[in-house]
Amino acid sequence: MKSKMCTPRKLLFVTSFLFCFLNCKEKSSNVSDKEIKPNIIWLMAEDISLDLECYGTKAVKTPNLNKMASEGIRFDNCFVTNSICSPSRSAMMTGVHQRIINADNHRSNRDIPLNEKYKPFTYYLRQEGYTCILGHHGVMSMGRKVDVNFKSKDIGKWDGKENFGLFDKMDYFEKEDQPFFAQIQLKATHRGDWWNSIRKKSKHQVNPDEVELPDYIADHPVTRLDWAKYLDQIEYIDNEVGMIFKELEDKGLAKNTIVIFIGDNGRCNIRGKGYLHDSGIHIPLIVYHPKGLQGKQVRKDIVSATDITATILDFAGIETPKYMTGKPIFDERFSRDYVYATRSLWDEIDEKSRAITSSNWKYIRNDKPEIPFDAHQAYLEFYRPALHIMRTLNKEDKLLEKEKFFFQKTKPKEELYDLENDPLELNNLADNINYQKILKKMREKTLCFDKKMKPTDTTYFPIIPSSVGLLEWVKKEKPALYQEMLKGVEIGFQTLQKENTTTNKSSI
Ligand SMILES: [Ca+2]
Numbered sequence: 001m002k003s004k005m006c007t008p009r010k011l012l013f014v015t016s017f018l019f020c021f022l023n024c025k026e027k028s029s030n031v032s033d034k035e036i037k038p039n040i041i042w043l044m045a046e047d048i049s050l051d052l053e054c055y056g057t058k059a060v061k062t063p064n065l066n067k068m069a070s071e072g073i074r075f076d077n078c079f080v081t082n083s084i085c086s087p088s089r090s091a092m093m094t095g096v097h098q099r100i101i102n103a104d105n106h107r108s109n110r111d112i113p114l115n116e117k118y119k120p121f122t123y124y125l126r127q128e129g130y131t132c133i134l135g136h137h138g139v140m141s142m143g144r145k146v147d148v149n150f151k152s153k154d155i156g157k158w159d160g161k162e163n164f165g166l167f168d169k170m171d172y173f174e175k176e177d178q179p180f181f182a183q184i185q186l187k188a189t190h191r192g193d194w195w196n197s198i199r200k201k202s203k204h205q206v207n208p209d210e211v212e213l214p215d216y217i218a219d220h221p222v223t224r225l226d227w228a229k230y231l232d233q234i235e236y237i238d239n240e241v242g243m244i245f246k247e248l249e250d251k252g253l254a255k256n257t258i259v260i261f262i263g264d265n266g267r268c269n270i271r272g273k274g275y276l277h278d279s280g281i282h283i284p285l286i287v288y289h290p291k292g293l294q295g296k297q298v299r300k301d302i303v304s305a306t307d308i309t310a311t312i313l314d315f316a317g318i319e320t321p322k323y324m325t326g327k328p329i330f331d332e333r334f335s336r337d338y339v340y341a342t343r344s345l346w347d348e349i350d351e352k353s354r355a356i357t358s359s360n361w362k363y364i365r366n367d368k369p370e371i372p373f374d375a376h377q378a379y380l381e382f383y384r385p386a387l388h389i390m391r392t393l394n395k396e397d398k399l400l401e402k403e404k405f406f407f408q409k410t411k412p413k414e415e416l417y418d419l420e421n422d423p424l425e426l427n428n429l430a431d432n433i434n435y436q437k438i439l440k441k442m443r444e445k446t447l448c449f450d451k452k453m454k455p456t457d458t459t460y461f462p463i464i465p466s467s468v469g470l471l472e473w474v475k476k477e478k479p480a481l482y483q484e485m486l487k488g489v490e491i492g493f494q495t496l497q498k499e500n501t502t503t504n505k506s507s508i
Contacts, residue, residue, distance in 0.1 A: 037129070037179035038292070039257040040312055041244065044092075044183065045237055046085070046145075046190035048263040049272065049279050050076075052234065054286070059210040060231040064242035065286065068261060071295040072288035075329075078303040079339040079357055083265050083273055083280035084346050088305065090148040092264075093120050093166070095309030095324035097340065099453040103149035105345035108460040113151045113160055115456045117323055120148075120166050121309045122181065123158045124318050131177040134167040136184040138247070139240045140194070142171055143185040175251060181312065184244070186237040189230070191268045191383040193494045199232040206231040214279070214424055215402045217270055218390050222488035226385045230267065254290060258315055261286040262308060270386050270406055274346055275373065276355035276364045277425050281341045287311075293330065302359055303329055304339045325453070340449035347465035349375045353411075356446050362425060363442030364415040373406045379467035382496075385488035392486075402426050416442060466497065473500050 053062040054069040055076075080088040081097050082104060090103035094114070098104045101118055114120075122132040134154055135144035146154055146166060156165025173182045188198060199205055208224035211231065217223055241261065248254040263283030266272040272279040285303065287293070292315075306326030313320060314328035327334055343353040352367040380387065393399050394407045405426070414430040416439050429435040474496060475482050485491045 036256075037317065038289075038315055039173070039177075039179050039253060040130075040181045040315055041173070041248075041257060041259045042181070042183045042308070042312065043186055043241060043244070043259065043261045044089075045186040045261065045263050045284070046188075047265060047268045047273050048189045048234065048284060049267040049282060050284050051231065051267065052238075052284055055284060057231070058212060059206050059228070060234050061204055062234060062238040064238045064245065065261060065284075068241065068245075068259065068288045069286045072259075072286055073293060073295065073297040073299060075285040075287070075299050075303050077300055077359065078262070078283055078285035078305065079281045079341060080263070080265050080283055080305045081281075081339065081341050083275055083341065083343055085264055086147045086149050087342070087344070088265050089146070090150060091306050092309055093122075093146070093148050093152075094118050095121050095306050095313075095321070095326040097306060097325045097453045098149070099342055099455050100325070101150065102455040102457045102460065104342055104455070105149065105460040105462060106347065107149065107463040108345065109149050110463075111151055111461075112459075113164070116160055117456075119160060119321075120152070120158060121313060122166050124313055124321070125181050125316055126158075126168065128316055128318055129179060130316060131169065131180040132167045133169055133171070133173050133177065133180055133182040135171045136173075136182070136244065137171040138243050139184060140187045140236075141185075143187065144170060145185040145187065173247075173251075173253070175253065178253075178256075179316070181316075186240055188233040188236040188240075189267075191493075193490075193492050195229045195233060195490070198236050199229050202232050202235060204235060206235070214271075215400075215426060216406065216424065217386055218393055218399060218403050220386075220389050220393070220488075222389045223386045226269075226488070230269070257290065258292070259288040260308060260312070261288075262305065264305075268383060270384065270390065271373070274343065274377075274380070276341055276343055276353050278357075278362070278419075278423065280343075281339075281355070281357070289315075299329075300359070302336045302339060302357065304336060307334075307336070338445065338449070340446070340453060345460070345462055347377055347379055348468055349377050351375075354446055354450060356442060356449060357419075358442075360418065360420050361438060361442055362415070362417040362419055363439070363446055365443070365446055366411040366413055366415070369411045369413050371411065372409055373411055377467075378471040379465060379493075381471055381485065382467070382493040383490065385490060388486050389488045414439070414443070467493075470497060470500055 051057045052065050053060050054066045081091045082088045084106050086106050087098040087104045091098040135142045151164050153165045155167055157163040158165050173180050206228040208228040211227045248257050262285050266280040271277045307329050310320045310326035310328045338356045338358050341355045343351050355364040415428045416430040417425040481491050
């Protein structure tokens with residue numbers, strides 16, 4: 001569906017013109033863009049799929065996001081371009097697919113400057129007079145995470161040669177910052193030792209009996225409780241969203257501030273974060289615009305997370321740089337047939353999978369089929385109770401057919417899913433003789449994207465994850481605790497990391 005409304009850039013022009021016209025008798029050219037450009041807040045929730053009440057999830061209560069969606073525009077088909085944090089965030093920070101800028105490998109190349117052709121999008125906002133703010137004083141851990149795979153600094157100037165600063169200031173947006181852009185991370189939904197304490201303090205603990213598990217996760221008290229805890233974290237971030245809206249009201253900024261809510265990758269669970277299945281790359285996106293765009297809309301068209309970058313520039317009246325792969329989603333000309341997503345290095349697992357999603361079909365090509373879905377990645381051992389429960393059930397031959405797929409010894413070389421009839425992607429049609437025509441088309445299209453998104457350089461220098469050593473240490477030094485983990489208990493990755501002085505870097 002294409003928007004029939006005024007595009008943000010046109011709207012900005014018309015508003016500027018009217019403002020100028022009405023004031024021209026008093027001041028000739030004293031109209032400052034600063035007074036009329038919208039402020040923009042980008043709320044980025046960690047590791048979240050479409051598990052909000054406004055997307056139809058029953059057990060969870062998200063009144064603030066419901067309100068945002070009912071007064072704004074809810075997007076039902078937004079996808080990230082990589083299913084883990086740093087590559088996905090690198091793409092969003094530049095508006096360019098992360099493969100092109102050689103940022104596809106998690107936590108790599110942190111000392112290598114971007115090719116000079118590419119710039120973080122805050123560079124353009126700052127040129128246009130925007131104050132760029134990172135984080136928020138009231139949210140968990142101040143919401144400051146950036147996590148991009150190119151040389152950068154949180155605060156300072158950017159020229160891409162000597163200076164690599166992305167933002168101007170931290171934690172507070174104020175009237176005098178206008179126009180401002182604030183990027184705020186909502187961290188609670190990321191797996192962490194805080195999940196238990198947030199659940200404990202919650203006034204509405206999600207009832208494990210009420211959660212609806214997807215068919216590929218075994219129904220078990222541990223998997224239900226784990227899912228309920230995840231939804232508790234979503235309720236926590238919903239409160240944070242409410243708090244930010246209240247602050248906008250209190251500071252008299254609400255009428256001129258656009259708020260965008262988006263995820264950085266899918267939920268951290270089986271087939272989620274780290275995978276190219278729907279639950280790894282399909283994320284929530286809600287755009288609230290107090291005056292420029294008609295609310296109460298639901299858009300079903302395919303949107304890429306990099307499109308949000310171009311859209312923010314569009315809201316600020318800035319033309320999309322030609323090199324960007326993202327496109328402004330409220331432009332009348334917006335159209336996208338596919339999102340191309342990749343999975344490469346994540347900690348010690350050097351994967352290579354590529355996928356495209358259209359409105360009806362999903363194709364995944366696994367170039368390393370010998371690496372199983374259940375790759376025993378050290379970090380994930382600490383944070384996926386469902387994995388341990390289902391491994392045990394698998395050994396006992398108690399998994400249902402739909403649940404076994406993840407535990408195959410190898411991956412299929414190709415996967416093809418009919419999203420309309422099989423949204424959970426349970427039935428791989430790649431070997432089905434009736435679907436060879438669509439398979440061929442999707443395969444060829446993916447190869448085209450492989451070429452189109454060809455990296456400027458392919459060198460990468462990964463960080464060695466501390467989680468590998470930590471897991472070995474737990475096995476050796478804390479065997480009883482390790483046994484607890486195998487029963488689906490989260491034993492506290494970060495607490496253990498602090499205790500184990502031989503490791504020093506977090507993998508989150
Ligand atoms: Ca993330």
